[in-house]
Amino acid sequence: MAVKIKDVTNYLESIAPRAYQESYDNSGLLVGDAQAGVTGILITLDCTEAVVQEAIDSGCNLVVAHHPIVFKGLKKFTGSSYVERTVMLAIRHDIALYAIHTNLDNVHTGVNRMIADKIGLTNLRILAPRPDTLQKLVTFIPEADTEKVLAALHEAGAGQIGEYKNCSFRVEGTGTFLPTAAANPHISQAHQQEQVREIRAEVIFPTHRRSDLLAALRKNHPYEEVAYYITPLINENQEVGAGMIGQLATPIEPLAFLQGLKSSMNLKMLRHTAILPKNIQKVAICGGAGSFLLQDAIRAEADVLVTADFKYHEFFDADGRIVIADIGHYESEVFTKELLQEVLMKKFHTFANIFSKTVTNPISYL
Numbered sequence: 001m002a003v004k005i006k007d008v009t010n011y012l013e014s015i016a017p018r019a020y021q022e023s024y025d026n027s028g029l030l031v032g033d034a035q036a037g038v039t040g041i042l043i044t045l046d047c048t049e050a051v052v053q054e055a056i057d058s059g060c061n062l063v064v065a066h067h068p069i070v071f072k073g074l075k076k077f078t079g080s081s082y083v084e085r086t087v088m089l090a091i092r093h094d095i096a097l098y099a100i101h102t103n104l105d106n107v108h109t110g111v112n113r114m115i116a117d118k119i120g121l122t123n124l125r126i127l128a129p130r131p132d133t134l135q136k137l138v139t140f141i142p143e144a145d146t147e148k149v150l151a152a153l154h155e156a157g158a159g160q161i162g163e164y165k166n167c168s169f170r171v172e173g174t175g176t177f178l179p180t181a182a183a184n185p186h187i188s189q190a191h192q193q194e195q196v197r198e199i200r201a202e203v204i205f206p207t208h209r210r211s212d213l214l215a216a217l218r219k220n221h222p223y224e225e226v227a228y229y230i231t232p233l234i235n236e237n238q239e240v241g242a243g244m245i246g247q248l249a250t251p252i253e254p255l256a257f258l259q260g261l262k263s264s265m266n267l268k269m270l271r272h273t274a275i276l277p278k279n280i281q282k283v284a285i286c287g288g289a290g291s292f293l294l295q296d297a298i299r300a301e302a303d304v305l306v307t308a309d310f311k312y313h314e315f316f317d318a319d320g321r322i323v324i325a326d327i328g329h330y331e332s333e334v335f336t337k338e339l340l341q342e343v344l345m346k347k348f349h350t351f352a353n354i355f356s357k358t359v360t361n362p363i364s365y366l
């Protein structure tokens with residue numbers, strides 16, 4: 001069976017769910033028919049006319065980009081901007097355009113993980129973990145069905161805490177009910193008060209999986225009416241959020257760290273604030289524009305924040321407490337192409353997953 005575009009996008013979103021994108025973002029399938037078969041995937045950081053042309057020339061009908069080509073509403077298609085021209089070229093040649101942007105920034109296996117690997121960081125954690133992405137399901141299951149129901153809930157995404165899968169809490173108790181004449185009870189009969197040994201099971205789950213979870217619960221629970229309740233949690237999600245922080249194996253003198261950064265991230269130049277009289281060991285990172293994380297990095301006692309797009313006045317906010325290293329937006333994220341290829345190669349082998357050769361960095365250095 002031919003792989004469809006939606007198979008590829010569903011797979012990518014199982015790794016970086018779209019629910020985790022920022023509110024201003026526009027990740028997902030932007031152009032194209034999700035049901036169309038895939039002839040090849042062209043992987044790029046940015047989607048431009050040149051990239052779409054490269055896709056046409058190389059027989060790839062799906063462009064997977066980090067940055068969405070369409071960010072705000074397009075009201076006309078006259079070719080008056082590069083965005084309009086890129087979209088028009090794609091539509092004319094049946095090329096699908098897909099973006100996996102801040103959702104890939106915000107998962108712990110995403111853009112920042114790639115930077116951390118390049119720099120050699122360990123003990124990684126999310127710098128600004130996201131609240132309001134977790135909920136708790138409590139349900140009551142007849143003892144004999146407990147394993148089956150919980151296995152289905154875990155399969156649907158419940159019970160993952162850090163590196164621990166299939167987490168649940170169970171306590172035994174008594175469930176009571178009285179079926180009416182219209183009921184069709186699994187146990188008991190109409191007008192007969194029942195007492196059943198039940199397990200109260202609790203599982204944590206990511207909010208965006210709620211409908212999958214409830215479908216699995218209803219499908220696998222034996223009762224006609226399944227008793228459950230769902231509570232939102234204010235816990236931060238340790239696997240989802242902006243930026244990461246990690247450690248170098250040994251502390252290193254700041255200038256040597258910055259030199260090393262130039263070579264590991266393949267930089268022509270970087271901009272940094274004053275070198276401080278202490279070695280670098282704790283490193284905060286954020287691919288792309290990460291100046292909004294400066295205070296989080298300082299609070300986490302990072303020695304340096306490696307990111308991009310700092311404005312002149314924002315550099316002052318380092319204030320002798322941290323070194324800011326601005327390595328450039330393109331440079332901080334270009335390895336995302338490697339990450340996407342690695343991820344796609346794990347699953348799809350029947351067509352090409354090609355790196356775009358087009359250099360999309362709009363900035364030149366003189």
Ligand SMILES: [Zn+2]
Nearest residue numbers: 287288289333
């Ligand atoms: Zn970016």
